[in-house]
Amino acid sequence: MAPKRTQTGPDPLLVDLLSLPTAPFCEGYVIDYLRRFCEKRRLSFDTDQAGNVLIHLRRGPKRYRHPVCFAGHLDHPGFVADKMIGPRKLRARWLGGVHAEYFVGSRVRFFDHGDWIRGTVRSISPPARKKRRPVETATIDIAAPVSPHSPGMWDFPDPTIKGNCIYARACDDVAGVAAMLSCIDRLRRKKNAEAYFLFTRAEEVGFVGAISAARDRTIPDQCVVVAVETSSQLPAARIGDGPILRVGDKSSVFTPSATAYCNRVAKELAETDKHFIYQRKLMDGGTCESTAYCQFGYDATGLCIALGNYHNMDTKRRRIAPEFIDLTDYENLVRWFVALATSSSTYDGKDAALIKRLRNLERRYAKLLKESERRL
């Protein structure tokens, strides 16, 4: 059955989050939002030594030996203001994966003391050449002076809806963060639920917040980690076809039993919720935080929603553009999170359903295998 189209307008948490300024190492505005969110709801709010945020929520008695920890990142590829080098000229650092040819002439905005200040990229260093080298700094013609350390983003309006999609300055991974908060609000109304929610910093430069969290064991050891992403749509993983269970990324495959657990919970959910659809794919467009969690000894997998104009690159028109996601994919992602935090089937580090299937096959053909062996 086709998924139900969203009729009631987008999740207010999503609209709020997609309106906030953020950039790698400059995630303070999103963190302030999380802090207020927790204060209002009297939820725990902990930070580790890297400034990653951990929220733990439990309703009812302790049920899970291995609760799920959802992990999303707070930043998006962007600029961080360095210093004014002329009355209307700003030098800024660039952090994240956007190809050099997209920069010069593109419009940007910096958030400083409650206001957006607009500008245009004049030049970049190293300059765009045929051989792709990552951009490090940009010189920007700017409308007014900008304070050092202010975050800068591409100049697009607050979120807008077109069809069933929401377009924003940054969906990656602010939409993932919004989905996690939305899940928390739904879990608060449940009698029995448990999950951890980790919000990491500076993913876009190579998930250094997640590496630090994994090293410091910010996530309790017993958790099964589910990294949450928006990930570039691929020919076989399209926008609107449902949230995606990631079996791996560009660098590694994730813990098979953790992936199998998410798959099992999704199947159970699809049986009771006819509007829930999902996909299971290898999303090898980039490397995500699950790789770090796996390498540091956690059982980890990933869930994501397909993203249009990944990292603001409209590759058809070859210009900077808003990112977009499908609102029904988003809603189904939240439902999947809720199911994982409330499921009656618990994670045990094994793929119990697969083991059962293999045992049944073995039993079914055991006699035949033995008898035929004698005739060989």
Ligand SMILES: [Zn+2]
């Ligand atoms: Zn990204």
